[in-house]
Amino acid sequence: NAGVTQTPKFRILKIGQSMTLQCTQDMNHNYMYWYRQDPGMGLKLIYYSVGAGITDKGEVPNGYNVSRSTTEDFPLRLELAAPSQTSVYFCASSRPRDRRSSSPLHFGNGTRLTVT
C-alpha cells in the first residue's frame, strides 16, 4: 500500500512565489491534517479536515490555504511565500473516530520547502 504520498519531496521558492503541496492517501481515510516542522522543533498543526468539503484552522494557519474536494486529496496552498515558511511539511491521515476505539495517524514522508 502507498499510504500517504506527498509531492514534491523538495522545493526551493523565491519570496512572493506561490505553490501547492500535494497530499494524497489511498486508505479511504476521512480525516486529514497538515503539519509543519521547523528545524529542531516539534510539529505545528496548520489545517485539518474531517471529510470532503470540510476544513478547519489549526495552530498556525496564516499564509496557507487548503481545500478538500475529494476524500483522497488534501492540497496545501502557499500564495505569497515568505522566508518564515521555510520548513518541512507533513501530511497525515486517519480513520474517523468512534467512541469505542481510537485510530492512529499515518504520516507522509514530508516536503522540504526553502523560501529565499
Added chain:
Amino acid sequence: DAKTTQPNSMESNEEEPVHLPCNHSTISGTDYIHWYRQLPSQGPEYVIHGLTSNVNNRMASLAIAEDRKSSTLILHRATLRDAAVYYCILRDQGGSEKLVFGKGTKLTVNP
C-alpha cells in the same frame, strides 16, 4: 497549546529498558493517549495508544496511571534504531480533531 508535557531529552544504553514519561493532568474522560516517534529525517510513525488499561504491542508497552494524569512508554530493550523523538498526544474521541503535538522527548541510545 499541547495538553501534554514531556522531558526534552533522555539517554539510554543499548539493550536496556527505557521508560519515557508523559504528563497530561488535564486529560478528559474521552481522551485516548497516543504515542508517535520520529526517526531522523523521516515523518512521525505511530507507536501505541491506550485509554485506561496498559497496552502492549510489538514495538512497545504503554503504562497508564490509575488517575490517567500520566503515562509511560516502555521500550523493553533499546536498540540504536530506537533513537528518535517520541511524542505523546491526546486524541479526544468526542471533541475537536485539532491534534496538537508538543516538542517531544529526544531519546539518545548509547552503544
